[in-house]
Amino acid sequence: MLRDQVGGQGEIEIAQSERALHALEGRTDPFQVRRQNCPMPTTQAESAPQKALRKMGLTRDIDLALHIPLRYEDETRIVKLKDARDGDTVQIEAAVTDCEVQYRGRRQLVVTVDDGTDTCVLRFFTFYPSQQKSLAVGTKLRIRGELKGGFLGFQMVHPSWKPAGGELATALTPVYSTVAGLPQAYLRKAVASGLARAELGDTIPPDVPKRPHWTLKEALHFLHHPTPDVSMATLEDRSHPAWQRLKAEELLAQQLSQLQSKRARDKLKAPRLKAKKGGLHEQLLAALPFSLTAAQRRVSEEIARDVARDVPMHRLLQGDVGSGKTIVAALAAAVAIDAGWQCALMAPTEILAEQHFRKLIGWLEPLLAPRGQRVAWLTGSQRKKERGEMLALIASGEAALVVGTHAVIQEQVQFAKLGLAVIDEQHRFGVEQRLALRGKMLEPGHEPHMLMMSATPIPRTLAMSYYADLDVSTIDELPPGRTPVVTKLVADSRRDEIVERIRAQVAEGRQVYWVCPLIEESEALDLTNATATHEQLSEALPGVMVGLLHSRMPVPEKKAVMSLFVGGQMGVLVSTTVIEVGVDVPNASLMVIEHAERFGLSQLHQLRGRVGRGAAASACVLLYSTGDHGKLGDTAKARLKAMQETSDGFEIARRDLEIRGPGEFLGSRQSGAPLLRFADLMTDTHLLDWARQLAPVMLDRHPEYAERHIGRWLGGKSEYLKA
Structure with a gap:
């Protein structure tokens, strides 16, 4: 071995x-x-x-x-050293001509071998005495490793080895x-x-059109031990028929489980939340200081139709940064409250939750107060007394709308009548958290209507696959008055020019964000941290209040800093990405993102969305560092180029999917849920279409095949897809 x-x-x-x-x-x-x-x-x-x-x-x-x-190692043949080249991974047979422990900076076992055509040095930096004995002079070995050629000849570092002789492998060796x-x-x-x-019997019915040629058993046995004559390119790009069978099965399992979950949910009951003529939602519309866009009206009507049915709504509301999703959620909440039910809105961070709370209090509290109802606030940082008061309001039903963080789903939170659950930035929550919120309706066989919101638009192919069990509403236009944001790429060496630009903006009464990726020194990443940047800007901008905000600050300090910035007293806010979503300061006209090459594309887009919210001309400066090599990597270059070329959230999402792949793009939507490990939604759309068409046919005509297929691929994880 x-x-x-x-x-x-x-x-x-x-x-x-x-x-x-x-x-x-x-x-x-x-x-x-x-x-x-x-x-x-x-x-x-x-x-x-x-x-x-x-x-x-x-x-x-x-x-x-x-x-x-x-990957695979080729142990099916022996290579002569004279025929090998620097960088090749080869298998050789050679005799040990020298074996000694040397001390060159560190202790190492150095073994010289000769295959009759050339010599090679084997280096082991970690070894046992028993290994040293096994590598005694005269021993014949079969050795495999990567050859490094130098002035002194070939060498291998920590190659694998065994005694020479014996049969050669007949298939490639899996790694x-x-x-x-x-x-x-x-x-x-x-x-x-x-x-x-493993039980590898066929779970795809025999009468299926476009049925894969290879069986799963054939595909798996081949992929674990491919024959040496296989084209490595077809294994690497996953175009080989064995890979095609695996990807088709995986996509089918996902489509089956999501369709099964949707059908199971359609059998559950939810309260009928019918909008009333002259009711709370119409009063809210009349009281708003702005008019809804056509897109906001359209998605509001889609949601109103859904919640009026006794089948639980499971809808994703997606819209670009600043497209006005919060007012759509407020209108849905007004319908639920008017029908005699409670609504819960859960956001991933306290800053975002508070942003929603302030808006909803302003819009709804004047309308709820005459009815003896109010908007409740619930977070993990609350004092015990305040928290107790809020819990009592929620349990009694006096709190018609509950806004908060993950504290909303804790066990001691008991709703009187929860009819609608809204989750903002839903991809930031784990599956268990979303299931917990839906479980807050206590009646068996019932669950609340669910509205999930995301400012990270989902490309169509991704929505078809990962959100096959969701109805999707899209706000595809921005409210009037939003100023286009100019995006500039600036090298870190021009930092002083950016500080001058900030000085000019503040002098005009504008406000500025400066975002840093780290808040403390790291040996691994030589990045300027937020604390140091805060000190530098404070020194460079005398007379300007420069604030600092990061995730490790106590909540009261965060609130105090945000209050000063929102109120306009603070000119510059140095922050980590805690301001990524939910911060709405129309007077902020400049966003500087330091080490922009370190951020993901959707995150850059979210951060850029914090400016351009007022009438003033706004800009986003992507400050990048090329590091020791003097140039950006291809991925970072692609991200920054995309940011400069488009401000369309859907185009950004499409490019983000191309760069990062679906797994990372979707974030914690997948926490605990089955990932697409094999299929690629950018290249395997034909297989996805096949799986989408086959899934309902299998559930209707071949339920036993469907159950076996889901069980094989997902095991007990199919429950997670209900989130």
């Missing part, structure tokens, strides 16, 4: 892997003597590799079978993603065992 390459790992991790490997191969564990003196627990403890498998979610045979290799404590040798055996035991 080949020893696995361990170069680059920490010594403790290497030792753990070595011990696991020794145990797996039945060899003496060098730590065994020490352990014999320790009392053993009465029950058999889980081994480190078993814990690691569980940590990776590889608990079922099918999980192991679906753990596809990251799997793993974690500490789980060596490749153990994982290969575990996967092979799982693959042999």
Whole structure:
């Protein structure tokens, strides 16, 4: 059995892997003597590799079978050193001509081997005495590793090796993603065992059109052990028929589970929330100091139609930054309250929740007060007395609308009659949190209507897949009066010019944001932190109030800083990304984002949306650093270019999906939920279309196939898709 390459790992991790490997191969564990003196627990403890498998979610045979290799090693042939080149990963057979421990900066085992055509030096920075003995002069070895060619000849660092001779492999050797404590040798055996035991019968009905040619069993066996003649390009770009079968199955499982969840939800009951003529929502519309846009009216009508039915609404309201989603939510809340039910609005941060609270208090409190109702505020930072008062108001029903953070879903919060739940920036919440809010309606077989809001527009292909169980409403126009924001890319070397620009803006009575990615020094990232920037700007702008805001500040301090900035007394606010969403200061006309190359595209777009909210000309400066190499990476360059070229949130979202892929794009929507590990929504739309068409047919005509398919791919995780 080949020893696995361990170069680059920490010594403790290497030792753990070595011990696991020794145990797996039945060899003496060098730590065994020490352990014999320790009392053993009465029950058999889980081994480190078993814990690691569980940590990776590889608990079922099918999980192991679906753990596809990251890459492959070719152990099907022996290469002569004379035919090899620098950088090649090769397998050679050679005899040891020298073996010694050297001390060159650090202790290392240096072994010289000769295959008859050339020599190669093997270096081991971590090794056991038993290894040194096994590599004695004269020993013939089969060695595999990456060749590094230099002035003194070839060398390999921590290659894998075993005694020479024996049969060559007939298939490529898989290399799997793993974690500490789980060596490749153990994982290969575990996967092979799982693959042999897994039930891989066909779960796609035989009469399905465009049925994949390969069976799942054929596809998995091939992907774990491809034949040496396979085109590596088709494995790497996942266009091989084996990959196509796997991706088709994965997309089908997702579409089936989401459609199943939607149908199950459609059988539940929700309160009928019918808008009344001259009711609260019409009073609110009449009291507003602005008119709704056509898009706001359209989505409000879609929501009103949904909540008037006794089937739970499950709608995603998406709209670009500043498109006016909060007033749409307020109108939906007014309909619910008028029908005699409560509404809850949950936001991911206290700043965003407070922003909503201030707006909703202003709009709704004057209309609710004559009815003996009010808007309640609930966060984790509240004092015990205030919190108790709010809980009592919610339980009695006097609080018609409850606004807050995740505190809204805590166990002690009991609603009298929750009819509508609104979740803002829903992708920032985990699945369990969204399910907990829906569980606040206590009647069995009932759940509240659910409105989820997002300022990160979802591209159509992504919505079709990840949000197949949602109805989507889109606000596709901005309210009048929003000023276009000019976006400029500026190198960090021109920092002084930016400070002069800030001085001019503040002199005109405008306000400025300066956003930093870190709040304290990091050895890994040489970035100017928010605290240092705050000190520098305070010094450079005498007479200007410069504030500092970051996530580790106590809540009262955050509130005090935001109050000064919102009130206009503070000219410049230095902040981390806690101001990403929800901060609405129309007088702010300049946004400086430091180390913009470190931010994600949707995050940059959200931050840019904090300016341009008033009539003044506004700008967003993306201050970038090229680092030691003197140039930006391709990904960072693509992000900054996209920001400069467009301010359309949907185009930004499309490009973000291209750059980052769907998994990262969706954030914690997926927390605990099954990810698309194999399919790519940018290139596999034909498979997604196939899965979307097949899912309802399978549920209606072949329910037993559908259940087996969902069980195989999702196990117990399908519950999460109900969020």
